[in-house]
Amino acid sequence: MENFSEWFHDILEKANITDSRYPIKGMAIWMPYGFQIRKYTLEVLKELMDQECDEVLFPMLIPEEELAKEGIHVKGFEDEVYWVTQGGQKELNEKLALRPTSETSMYPMYSLWIRSHIDLPIKYYQIVNTFRYETKHTRPLIRVREITTFKEAHTAHATKEECDEQVNTFVELYKDFFDYLGIPYLISKRPEWDKFPGADYTMAFDTIMPDGKTLQIGTVHNLGQTFAKTFDITFEDKDGEHKLVYQSCAGLSDRVIAAFIAVHGDEKGLKLPAIAAPDHITIIPILFKEGKEEVIAKCMELKELFEDAGLRVNIDDRDIRPGKKFFDWELKGTPLKLEIGPRDLKNNKTIAMRRDELEKIELDLDDSLLDKVLDLLEDYDDNLYETSWDFLEEHVKFTENIDEVKDLIESGNVVSFNWCGDEACGKAIEEETGYDILGIQEEITDSDAKCIHSGEPAKYVAIMAKTY
């Protein structure tokens, strides 16, 4: 696509995903088709999360006193918090924040709930709306003022080791989640100056959008004991000693949906990963006066066959020409279309078309049909996955020359380079190039490598990009 930004804006409205004409900037409506995509995406997420955490739901408002308790944390959010100051026609005694994230809502309760080592670990998650008073340019699903879908997990542990382990577990869980959706990712440890306010360190997932800019799609934070100290979250250990817990948290949002829309889409519209598609298969009957009932009956029969196998199936029997139906479902990204007309029926055939390849595939209407359809869906998903990972890998360029960074990034790449790890040096690199260091991808053990800027022995491979 030539202009990704325009394409993205258009596709959201045309495919009935969101409507941004709501009279508050940065707040959009999830339309019916988009809501279904969101629903199936959340089903995948919940199934993964439920293996690890219990789902809960905390209030949306946070008293100013709680939000303000953790100084580093509040500093990170004070410019973006919406405040409720009035109830009815009265001024409230205490301002209430619309949650920007829920550490300060949840941890005072953790302090009440955790008494002894037998109460640990606590692992809770919730999927909620959160709010950020964004002053930057907003963009649906990507930079919004109401994040309608914010999944946040918050854990507390008796030992540092368990907490570190939890961080790794969340990273693996996020990998699985993105893999299901065919979203490729770069994992990095955010630089000190870009970690979550209050965290010991932050592990982040970024994908590369079609225009070469990266989009942060998930983060996992090791909070150490910072919040435990602030909110007095202690437990009595086996030996009777009172100790602070160790905590982790992990978040992702609507951006995941933006990511799979962006990385898989093309000029004709969406290509939805099957697991998130409202319909896996759209059946399009080709109707003439003659043989109409037989065609409809066959469509119904196939729908039942596929649904019994767990597939989501839609018959598009609108009274419009088939060409328009094809156009619509290519726009909406249904993975597989099946076309059946009276002639097909006579020949005992149906014409299948995968959304990625758009080639006609003749299938026999016999006992082999279900397996062939399942194969086509699997191949389709595999192809989305491989194509998008290929794109990502082609767009990460290693360089040893800092002068090349600008050109590489401006031509749509993420740049990786060797770095000494020194904070002042890192900030100098950002200043010199004008881009952000996303983080470090790996440690370097090869002692010959030199930092791209300082020339000192490199400790890390870092990545740098233009970011959303």
Place this chain on the structure above:
Amino acid sequence: MENFSEWFHDILEKANITDSRYPIKGMAIWMPYGFQIRKYTLEVLKELMDQECDEVLFPMLIPEEELAKEGIHVKGFEDEVYWVTQGGQKELNEKLALRPTSETSMYPMYSLWIRSHIDLPIKYYQIVNTFRYETKHTRPLIRVREITTFKEAHTAHATKEECDEQVNTFVELYKDFFDYLGIPYLISKRPEWDKFPGADYTMAFDTIMPDGKTLQIGTVHNLGQTFAKTFDITFEDKDGEHKLVYQSCAGLSDRVIAAFIAVHGDEKGLKLPAIAAPDHITIIPILFKEGKEEVIAKCMELKELFEDAGLRVNIDDRDIRPGKKFFDWELKGTPLKLEIGPRDLKNNKTIAMRRDELEKIELDLDDSLLDKVLDLLEDYDDNLYETSWDFLEEHVKFTENIDEVKDLIESGNVVSFNWCGDEACGKAIEEETGYDILGIQEEITDSDAKCIHSGEPAKYVAIMAKTY
């Protein structure tokens, strides 16, 4: 139960449903077990709603200008709206309301979306959090400041007939929903002075709580063209004429969960309707050193058997004494418990216990087991349904003597009586008795009936109660 109010407060905390210690009055946390109950309740609701409407999601904030547009409506809410006035450290140009309900958030968009008769009907619903600055005494799930689970459906139609029909459809749908949960209800048309602000009329569902007070658990409003006029929602009809749409809306909330907790519960705890229970069956292994592995293996085998039949099953293998486990699951209201020890295994038996009857039922561990368990669950649900309907019917007392009203209500009943339908007379009845007229249940065709207060010919049977 002797003191319902105390019982209700205690059970929410003890059964891990909600925690009310959150530092804002009227806002509570959904704890893991409660969250599961909420989840399964919503699954039932969504399955019903999806047959009728498309699910969408609107922003939580409403600009003051939109909220204020419909005068009657805003008048009904102005004392209970929370206002956001600050973003970051800045005063906002326009105040934003936390939605108390979403008419004024949705209808400006309906005005954009509806152009022609082919765009109609529109039938959308959403499940969201809404806010009311309650000044009355708050009570978890019943009277709260954040309604965490508000289901609201909003429809627009080309004709009055279609809209009236929609109201009836929603009433039928709500009946089905409450029937699944075994919640008995009184349906009435709210009096003019108690209808939804902006509605032509309001149909309401109330249940009777154990203390005899009624709880409103669902409402369906026929909005006529009031909001269509205010928000300019018009369409071009087949004949080229521009016309206003007719609208309906229908809402229910967390109160549904409060209702089934209250109407089914007893001194030992919850009795959850099977459809909303996190586990249909809890298997309790009775473990001794000898035969331990065999018992566990049999429990696993039964779990698989039941799960394959679509049941939710939990094995309580905690290392505590069985008596404590029985106590816990009676408190948490699991519909059916199965107990298996080494002796049972040798005799090829298991002991079942329904939560409602608490009697030991010996079942053979053979091919008949699944059917017997399914029968027990069905009987259990039927019994909850019948017992709760019996309670409701026993507690609606008809009287022709206004002097009896107070005693009847104070001894835990709802009173029904003949009424002339005159508003001044209705308000006089409320004033004289000190209770609320819930609404009219039916029209009277028998011309001999006289109004309980005015003595004029009665037009309606009305009901009156002490309300939550």
